[in-house]
Amino acid sequence: MKLELDAVHKSYGDRRVLNGIDLAVDEHEVVCLIGPSGCGKSTLLRCADLLDPIDAGEIRLDGDVITEKGVDANGIRRRIGIVFQSYNLFPHMTVLDNVTLGPRRALGVDRDVAEERARELLGRFGLGDHADAYPNRISGGQNQRAAIVRALIGDPEILLLDEVTSALDPELVGEVLSVIRDLAAGGMTMVLATHEMGFARDVADRVCFLHEGRVLETAAPAVLFSKPEHERTAQFLARVVEAGRL
Amino acid sequence: MAQPGWLRPDARRLESPHPLRKRFLNEEGAWPAVIAVVSTIVFFGGAAALVVTSPNWPRVRDQFFNPDDFRDAAPDVLDGFWLNLQLFAWSMLLIPVVALLVAVMRSLRGPAFFPIRLLAVIYTDILRGIPLILLVLLLGFGVPALQIDLLPSSATFWGLTALTLSYSAYTAEIYRSGIDAVPESQRSSARALGLTQWQALRFAILPQAVRNVVPALMNTVVSLQKDVALISILGIREAVREAQIYTSRTFNYTSYVVATLLFLAISIPLTRFVDWYTERDRLARSQAQA
Ligand SMILES: Nc1ncnc2c1ncn2[C@@H]1O[C@H](COP(=O)(O)OP(=O)(O)OP(=O)(O)O)[C@@H](O)[C@H]1O
Numbered sequence: 001m002k003l004e005l006d007a008v009h010k011s012y013g014d015r016r017v018l019n020g021i022d023l024a025v026d027e028h029e030v031v032c033l034i035g036p037s038g039c040g041k042s043t044l045l046r047c048a049d050l051l052d053p054i055d056a057g058e059i060r061l062d063g064d065v066i067t068e069k070g071v072d073a074n075g076i077r078r079r080i081g082i083v084f085q086s087y088n089l090f091p092h093m094t095v096l097d098n099v100t101l102g103p104r105r106a107l108g109v110d111r112d113v114a115e116e117r118a119r120e121l122l123g124r125f126g127l128g129d130h131a132d133a134y135p136n137r138i139s140g141g142q143n144q145r146a147a148i149v150r151a152l153i154g155d156p157e158i159l160l161l162d163e164v165t166s167a168l169d170p171e172l173v174g175e176v177l178s179v180i181r182d183l184a185a186g187g188m189t190m191v192l193a194t195h196e197m198g199f200a201r202d203v204a205d206r207v208c209f210l211h212e213g214r215v216l217e218t219a220a221p222a223v224l225f226s227k228p229e230h231e232r233t234a235q236f237l238a239r240v241v242e243a244g245r246l
Numbered sequence: 247m248a249q250p251g252w253l254r255p256d257a258r259r260l261e262s263p264h265p266l267r268k269r270f271l272n273e274e275g276a277w278p279a280v281i282a283v284v285s286t287i288v289f290f291g292g293a294a295a296l297v298v299t300s301p302n303w304p305r306v307r308d309q310f311f312n313p314d315d316f317r318d319a320a321p322d323v324l325d326g327f328w329l330n331l332q333l334f335a336w337s338m339l340l341i342p343v344v345a346l347l348v349a350v351m352r353s354l355r356g357p358a359f360f361p362i363r364l365l366a367v368i369y370t371d372i373l374r375g376i377p378l379i380l381l382v383l384l385l386g387f388g389v390p391a392l393q394i395d396l397l398p399s400s401a402t403f404w405g406l407t408a409l410t411l412s413y414s415a416y417t418a419e420i421y422r423s424g425i426d427a428v429p430e431s432q433r434s435s436a437r438a439l440g441l442t443q444w445q446a447l448r449f450a451i452l453p454q455a456v457r458n459v460v461p462a463l464m465n466t467v468v469s470l471q472k473d474v475a476l477i478s479i480l481g482i483r484e485a486v487r488e489a490q491i492y493t494s495r496t497f498n499y500t501s502y503v504v505a506t507l508l509f510l511a512i513s514i515p516l517t518r519f520v521d522w523y524t525e526r527d528r529l530a531r532s533q534a535q536a
Pocket residue numbers: 012013015017036037038039040041042043044163
């Protein structure tokens with residue numbers, strides 16, 4: 001297994017957000033996390049990238065526990081890529097500098113080498129002309145694709161995507177989804193939180209429904225979307241259908 | 247056949263203003279400026295007349311605005327002011343560095359850094375709590391009195407140190423407000439790239455934080471320029487001290503006016519520049535957001 005979460009608990013103050021999450025993601029697998037707002041999707045992804053400490057349970061990457069004392073957290077984060085809903089590019093740097101910051105500073109790669117690789121990747125993701133632009137000069141979709149490139153340049157073993165299209169104007173969603181589809185086709189291991197059920201059905205090998213801090217139900221999309229096992233899942237999907245998102 | 251008035255050819259005057267009306271419009275455009283000039287002249291002229299016609303004016307003029315004394319006092323005061331400028335320059339080099347160090351110490355995360363954070367908090371609390379003039383006296387007279395060989399005994403050195411320590415405490419808080427204004431998500435993004443806490447601060451957070459607070463920092467510079475004069479109480483012969491010496495020798499206060507003009511000569515352009523920069527910065531930001 002690439003990534004495993006075992007009985008992961010996480011609270012913010014009194015608010016218990018993750019209440020025993022069990023999840024295993026195989027190499028080259030694409031897993032979608034769905035669930036109502038506030039069910040802990042973002043928290044799960046942040047914890048998996050060690051951006052937030054967990055209270056109990058353990059997380060393993062390639063079978064090695066990464067949530068115990070003495071683990072080189074920076075080293076682990078380099079092996080995992082994460083992209084956030086609001087892109088979070090650094091506004092004071094060009095796209096190119098955003099993308100090369102990780103390799104240059106965390107890995108000590110020479111500027112020339114890093115930039116050459118960055119330009120190649122930016123070109124592949126349709127951003128060749130925007131390498132020297134500042135984030136506030138390009139569209140939301142371009143920002144998000146740049147953020148994906150920034151996460152990919154370190155050759156992560158797994159990519160975590162947190163509602164990467166939620167902040168985008170509707171006409172820009174497609175370009176970002178197609179990038180993710182390409183990554184999936186290329187064999188990238190991915191865990192993505194999403195509200196785009198149609199896309200989840202398309203791209204996911206497995207869909208997990210989160211409820212009250214647990215994975216309530218997990219199944220292949222065709223199964224989970226057509227005959228969910230749990231009442232809660234069915235209710236959630238009914239509401240999604242009502243909102244016109246499935 | 248009678249046509250309605252608005253169909254007749256000369257009705258077009260509605261579109262281009264009648265010549266008379268045009269002149270009236272122009273005059274209307276000039277009016278505010280005229281009013282401003284006149285009211286300014288009346289106001290300041292009146293105030294000046296009030297002063298000049300007051301019964302004591304001739305004596306005051308002799309004591310504060312005497313051309314001869316002006317000429318006599320100017321060289322020494324100017325010499326002293328040169329020292330003010332040097333101290334101003336030194337403190338402008340030192341304060342940003344010390345302040346940034348304190349601000350960074352204070353924004354380190356994690357239990358391991360608790361003592362460092364505590365140290366930074368104690369420093370800012372105490373140094374901001376002491377009136378600058380007291381700190382100048384304490385360090386300027388106190389430390390040399392200890393007669394520790396390793397420490398410099400120059401009053402100028404300790405005056406500068408007092409100035410730096412006090413202003414660094416305020417400036418550190420300015421930096422910290424800038425650091426706090428950078429969204430938490432920026433830190434997460436930097437850490438997610440595998441950067442260490444320090445690298446995240448250095449490359450992602452601080453550049454944005456400093457940019458946030460440049461106007462506030464520049465306002466500090468304006469007040470720093472004036473507060474350099476406080477070290478005159480240590481007997482250091484900077485501009486104010488020189489002016490004082492002249493006054494006690496001649497019983498004429500024109501030397502203070504000389505010193506005042508010298509400070510204004512620096513602080514007014516500085517203030518204008520800060521205002522201009524702040525406005526430009528504000529515009530740039532509102533445009534970047536649009
Ligand atoms: N840093 C934090 N401090 C306190 N509470 C938090 C923090 N982060 C998240 N929470 C709370 O934890 C709960 C789960 O948040 P999370 O962002 O993981 O949900 P989500 O499933 O991603 O929701 P959404 O679909 O709206 O993104 C929410 O109730 C939220 O208010």
